[in-house]
Amino acid sequence: MSDPGSEPGGSIRRVEVIAPNFKRRLSGVTSTIIQLVPEQARSLGIRALGPGLPAHLPKLSWLALPGLWQKPNGRPFRIWHARRNVEMLPGILLRDVLRMPLRLVFTSASQRRHTAYTRWLIARMDAVIATSSRTSAYLGVPSKVVTHGIDQTRFRPAESRETARAALGLEPSLRTLGCFGRVRRQKGTDLFVEAMIGLLPHHPGWQAIVAGRATAEHHGFEAELRQRVEAAGLTSRILFVGEHRDIERWYQALDLFVAPQRWEGFGLTPLEAMSTGVPVVAADVGVFSDVVTPETGTIFPPGDLPALIAACERWMADDTAREAAVGAALAKARAEFPLSREAEAINAVYERLWREGR
Structure with missing residues (x-):
């Protein structure tokens, strides 16, 4: 899709919604934007704005920003959809200081009490979306609950796990557990590593992979785990295989996914795993207990290493139960996590604002 900021003839008027992404580092928020924007673009003029976004994403040029003083075609204003503080504040400045015809939407995934500064920002939004009922309870303002969906054309089962492993340079004959996400204590990477150190000597037919990046302040943490x-x-x-933007290929190599977070706002990884037909062992944080059922995996208390080990061992030792969980996880994901459902619900929030604006 072409960039309205580089076209002549005022094509900025076709842009109805802007999805800013002002952090270059790959994160759950960035992953959400990468998946959602193309789906939303099927039915409205939406563009992402910011650094580090993939080439295929419909994007707005920074040079096009002065055009935001123009109203979009057929709309009373344009929507600025923020997902972080660093994106809410510029939206407030554009709307309230520069007087651009904008309305501000914020999506929150956090399940903790917000700082006074964040509460100040949220109070100035025109609409707020929460990714779960737990998240909504922390907001202090009216919100619409819209749970995440997954791009199931991207996250889908491999025809052969062995072939998928071989393509990644993994030992194809070994069944594989995975833990994906930033390498840090909050994400429970150390719990996963300790569980694998305890389990793998007793399960010679298995291997484990940690996929994700350790930022500078967590390099020592990762080095200790490697030691x-x-x-x-x-x-x-x-x-330790590092960070990958084609993470769907790594899910396809798995027989079991582990989400050992000590804390999480929402957490996309179990949904991505289940959409790829992978059973999940997950801590009881975020929305994991709403997503993972006894048929599709196991929920364990956050930070409880013995419980994590017991849950993993159960699925590692029972091939029949694990293969049954593959089908159950995929069926649940296809029924409850389609990306189109999330996009439609978010677009409905925009439409409500536009109706009220008229």
Whole structure:
């Protein structure tokens, strides 16, 4: 899709919604934008704005920003849909200081009490979306609950897990557990590593992968985990594979996914795993207990290493139950997590604002 900021003839008027993404680092928020914007673009003029976004995404040029003083075609104003503080504040400045015809929408996934500054920002939004009922309870303002969906054309089962593993340079004959996300204590990466150090010596047919990036302040944390793996003699079976934007290929290599977070706002990874037909062991944080059922995996208390080990071992030891969970996870994901449902619900929030604006 072409960039309205680079076209002549005032094509900025075709842009009805802007989805800013002002953090270059890959995160759950960025992943949400990458998945949602193309789906929303099927029915409205939406563009992402910011650095580090993939080339295929419909984007707005920074040079097009002065055009925001113009109203979009057929709309009383344009929507600025923020998902972080760093995106709410510019929207307020554009609307209230520069007087651009904008209305501001904020999506919150956080399940904790907000700072006074964040509450100040949220209070100035024209509409607020919460990704779960738990999240809504922390907002202090009226909100619409819209749970996340998954792009199921991207996250889908592999025809062969062995082939998927071989394509990634993994040992194809070994069943595989995975833990994906930023490498840090909050994400429970250390719990996963400790669980694997305890389990893999007793399960020689399995290997484990940690996919994700450690930012500068967490390099020491990752280095310590690698040292533990080396000391256990498991460097060939507990692999740190780094950050990948084609993460769907890594899900396709898995037999079991582990989400060991100590805290999480929403958490997309179990949904992505289930959409790929992978059973999930997850901590009881975010929306995980709403997503993972006894038929599709196991929920364990956050931070409880023995419970995590027991849950993983149960699925590792029972091939029949695990394969049944594959079908159950995929069926639940297809029924409850389609990306189109999320896009339609968000677009309905926009439409309500436009109706009220007229």
